[in-house]
Amino acid sequence: MRLHKETRLLSALLGPILVLAACVGCSGGSADGGGGDQQANLTVWSWDGTVAKAVPGFEAENPNIKVxxxxxxxxTDEYTALDNAIQAGSGVPDLAMFEYFALPYFAIPGKLDDLGGFGAESLQKDYVAAAWNDVTVNGKVYGLPSDYGPSAMFYNEATLKKAGVNKPPATWDEYYQDAKKVRALGGNYYIAQDTGDPFFLLSLIWQAGGRPFKVSGNTVHIDFTDPGTTKAVEFWQKMLDEGLVNTKVTAWSDDWNRTLNDxxxxxxxxxxxxxSTLPERAPHAxxxxxxxxxxxWAQGDEVGSENGGSSFGIPAAAQHKAAAYKFLKYFTHDAGLTPRVAAGAFVPDTSVLESKDAQSKANTYFGGQKVGAVLAEASKSVATGWQYPPFFEWxxxxxxxxxxxxxTTGKGSLAQILEEWKQRMTKYGNDQGFKVD
Structure with a gap:
């Protein structure tokens, strides 16, 4: 789940984070506390409001477990709090929510339980491949996918038609040509906005076949010069250089809402x-x-990428792991999905994506379009093999x-920024005890 606001790393994360140190209070194993008839009171850390929707049904089925x-x-705020709790040896939750890019930070140093002891691997076939890849670190499963953000293009059909574009661009070459038509409308008309969202640029790189991050154990390789990365970066640089992108309006701002509305x-x-948020942001549209x-990138292809998504894992220092896994499986895979989906969660579970309701339900806001079918297709087309470095939050x-x-200044280039970014990540990662090149 992508946050709709800027976040800043707290001092506890900016200082030495002891990534490779043994976590305080960690306990291995996977079946202690509340697994059978034992009483357990679970604490779940989540900023996803739909998780609570699954609690009543779970507690009805499991009266010995309270959630x-x-x-x-x-x-960032949750990750910092969790790190502090682990180091203090108290206050560690039984389940915690992690954006996919943050999972390795906790998994690699042993701060999360390997879910293999619960048989989690048997669930792999029930999730889209890329989402399962997101929760797998060094061959082990450390979380179950909870929500998903396959990249998709949300377009104002009326604006495109006004510019003489009668269908959404199928290729990035068409997108470039359509961008010039939209810009020709004058004023503040643009095909897109961008003020430096890393996840957008990385989604282009991901789709183009670039794999700038490669992680194996404690070794991290960073390279922004591979062919896929270069192709995506050069394309977006061209869009920026030709003034085809609005670089003044920041996503999630009031100005962004206005441009979506008008x-x-x-x-x-x-x-x-x-x-789920566009109707609130742009009700007039x-x-x-x-x-x-x-x-x-090529006519006839169907390759996608991700832009956000979250999972839940069990901290190694949690007290009721068996009960925690039972609830985790319930709301990410079993009956608990139903109330969450009804509340607006978009999940990478194939049974939901392929359901009749998801495929055929017309969305009023989107002019009666069967949006679920489009996003299900986007989810299944996400290319696998992408990795984030374990210090990506920083x-x-x-x-x-x-x-x-x-x-702000227009000076320099995206390629130069990525090179400097690589150098800073290399130094930071090595300072934290990783082997980064």
């Missing part, structure tokens, strides 16, 4: 989770927006600091 869902903060922003390529797959904040100068 308390706590919002311990979003993203149609001057013709499209937005983001995670599928945008379906109801019926005008539609959803399409990402444009492709890295994404650093990227924002670097790239803001480029978008």
């Amino acid at each position: 308390k869902v706590v919002n311990a903060g979003s993203s 149609g001057t922003l013709a499209s937005q390529t983001m995670g599928g989770w945008l379906t 109801a019926g005008r927006f539609k959803v399409a797959l990402m444009p492709q 890295a994404r904040v650093t990227y924002g600091d670097l790239v803001s100068k480029f978008y």
Whole structure:
């Protein structure tokens, strides 16, 4: 789940994070406490409000287990709180929420339980391949996918038609040509906005076949010069150089809401989770927006990428692991999915994506389009093999600091920024005890 606000790393994360140190209070094993008829009171840290929707049904089926869902903060705030609790040896939750990119930070040093002891591997076939890849670190499963953000293009059909574009671009070459048509409308009309979101650029790289991060154990390789990465970066640099992208409007701002509402922003390529927030952001554009797959790098391809998504894992220091896994499986895989999906969760479980309801339900906001079918297709087309470095939570904040100068002054290039980003990540990773080159 992508956060709809800027986050800044707290001092506890910016200092030495002891990534490779043994975690305080960690206990191996996977079947202690509350697994059978034992009483267990679970604490679940989650900023996803739909998780609580699964609690009543679970407690009815498991009267010996009580579940308390706590919002311990979003993203960075939660990760910092969890690190502090682990180091203090107290206050560690039984389950915690992790964006996919953050899971390795806790998994590699042994701060999360390997779910193999619960037989989690048997669930692999029930999730889209890329989501399962996201929760697998060094061949072991450390979480179950909870929500998903396949990249998709949300486009204002009325604006595109006004520019003489009668269908969404199928390729990035068409996208480039359509961008010029939209810009020709004058004023503040643009096909897209971008003020330096790393996840957007990385989603382009991901789809183009670039794999800039390679992680094996404690070794991290970073390279932004492979062919796929170069192709995506050069394309977006061209879009920026030719003034085809609005670089003044920041996503999630009031100005962004305005451009979505009035149609001057013709499209937005983001995670599928945008379906749940777009109606709130742009109520006046109801019926005008539609959803399409990402444009492709080659005609006829159907390759996608991710932009966000989250999982839940069991901290190694948790007290009721068997009961925790039972609830984890319930709300990410079993009956607990139903109330969560009804509450707006978009999940990578194939049974949900292929269900009649998901495939055939018309979405009123999107002009009656069967949005679920499009996003299901986008989910299944996400390319596998992508990895994030275990210190990406720190890295994404650093990227924002670097790239803001480029978008503000126009000096330099994306390639230069990525090179400097690589150098900073290399130094930081090595300082934390990793082997980074």
